Amino acid sequence: xxxxxxxxxxxxxxxxxxxxxxxxxxxxxxxxxxxxxxxxxxxxxxxxxxxxxxxxxxxxxxxxxxxxxxxxxxxxxxxxxxxxxxxxxxxxxxxxxxxxxxxxxxxxxxxxxxxxxxxxxxxxxxxxxxxxxxxxxxxxxxxxxxxxxxxxxxxxxxxxxxxxxxxxxxxxxxxxxxxxxxxxxxxxxxxxxxxxxxxxxxxxxxxxxxxxxxxxxxxxxxxxxxxxxxxxxxxxxxxxxxxxxxxxxxxxxxxxxxxxxxxxxxxxxxxxxxxxxxxxxxxxxxxxxxxxxxxxxxxxxxxxxxxxxxxxxxxxxxxxxxxxxxxxxxxxxxxxxxxx
Ligand code: NDP
Ligand code: MG
Ligand code: MG
Numbered sequence: 001x002x003x004x005x006x007x008x009x010x011x012x013x014x015x016x017x018x019x020x021x022x023x024x025x026x027x028x029x030x031x032x033x034x035x036x037x038x039x040x041x042x043x044x045x046x047x048x049x050x051x052x053x054x055x056x057x058x059x060x061x062x063x064x065x066x067x068x069x070x071x072x073x074x075x076x077x078x079x080x081x082x083x084x085x086x087x088x089x090x091x092x093x094x095x096x097x098x099x100x101x102x103x104x105x106x107x108x109x110x111x112x113x114x115x116x117x118x119x120x121x122x123x124x125x126x127x128x129x130x131x132x133x134x135x136x137x138x139x140x141x142x143x144x145x146x147x148x149x150x151x152x153x154x155x156x157x158x159x160x161x162x163x164x165x166x167x168x169x170x171x172x173x174x175x176x177x178x179x180x181x182x183x184x185x186x187x188x189x190x191x192x193x194x195x196x197x198x199x200x201x202x203x204x205x206x207x208x209x210x211x212x213x214x215x216x217x218x219x220x221x222x223x224x225x226x227x228x229x230x231x232x233x234x235x236x237x238x239x240x241x242x243x244x245x246x247x248x249x250x251x252x253x254x255x256x257x258x259x260x261x262x263x264x265x266x267x268x269x270x271x272x273x274x275x276x277x278x279x280x281x282x283x284x285x286x287x288x289x290x291x292x293x294x295x296x297x298x299x300x301x302x303x304x305x306x307x308x309x310x311x312x313x314x315x316x317x318x319x320x321x322x323x324x325x326x327x328x329x330x331x332x333x334x335x336x337x338x339x340x
Pocket of ligand 3: 194
C-alpha cells in the first residue's frame, strides 16, 4: 500500500539544528528557501557571483553565497538549479560534502540516470513538491500545504528518511501529504507523463484536432475554441472529480460520442507508441538524447521551439484572447518553468 506521511509523522528535530544550502533561487529554490527559513531552519542560498536571482534572495532577507561556500557551510544541500546544469554545479560543490551530509533533490533525473554520482557516505534524498514553486510558497503562507513525493536513494546515516520528512514538513508538504516513492519511479513516471500525456500528448492532440477542422474548411476561430480553449473547462472537471465528474457534466451526446470515438483516435497504434516512449524513458535512451542535445547547444530543441511558436493556432489564440474577456481572469503562471 502507498504510504502517505503527514505533519505528525515528521519530526522537525532532524532539521532544526542543520544549515540548509539551497542552490538556485528560481521556481523551487525561492519557495524552499523561504519556507525553510520561516520554519526556523538556518538557510543559505547558493548562487553564482553574477546571478540574476541574487537581488531577489537578498531582498527576501536571506543570506547569499556562492554554491561552493553555501555547500561548505551546510549539512543539507538542496539542489534546485535547473536539471540540465545540476551536473556541473555538483562537480563544483562535490568536495564540500562531508560524510553524513545530505544531498537533497526535487527531481530524480540526474541521480537516476547517473549524471550525478554521489559519494557513498552522503545521504541522497528527494522531496519533490507536486507543484510549481510559487504555489509551494503561497500554500505555505496561507497555512495550506503542497502535496509532495519522498524518496531515499542512499541512506548513509540511517537517518535519511526521517530527515527528508523533516525537510518536507519545513516546506509545508506534510501538511497536505507526502507519498513515498523511489528515484526511479519518480523520474520515469514524470518523464513519461510529460511526454506522452501532459505536455507532448495534449499539445499534439490539440494541434491535430485543430488542423483536422481547419483543413476541412471550418473557421480557425471555431477550431481554436473547440480544440484548445475548452480543454481547460474539461480538465477542471477531471481535476475536481475524476473522469466521472467530466462525463456527468457534459451532455449525453458528448458522453456517448466521447465513449465511442475517443478510442478510435487513441487506438492500439497510439498505445504501442506510448509503450515505445516509455521504453525510451526506461532504457535511458531519452536521457542520453537530452544530455547530448544540451552538450551540443540545443540545436534541435531550438528548431522545434520555433516551429511550435509559429504554428497558426498560436496566432489565432493570441487574437482571440485579446478580443474576449476570459483572458483577464486567467492567472499567468510565469514562475512555473519548463524544467519541471
Ligand atoms: P529554475 O529554472 O527555476 O532555477 C533557476 C535558478 O537556478 C536561478 O536562481 C538561476 O540563477 C539558477 N541557476 C541557473 N543556472 C545556474 C548555474 N549554472 N549555477 C548556479 N545557479 C544557476 O529551476 P526549477 O525550480 O524549475 O527546478 C529546480 C529543480 O526542481 C529541478 O530539479 C526541477 O526538476 C525540480 N522541480 C521543478 C518544478 C517546477 O515547477 N519548476 C516542480 C517540481 C520539481 P541564475 O540567475 O544564476 O541563472
Ligand atoms: Mg512533473
Ligand atoms: Mg518533469
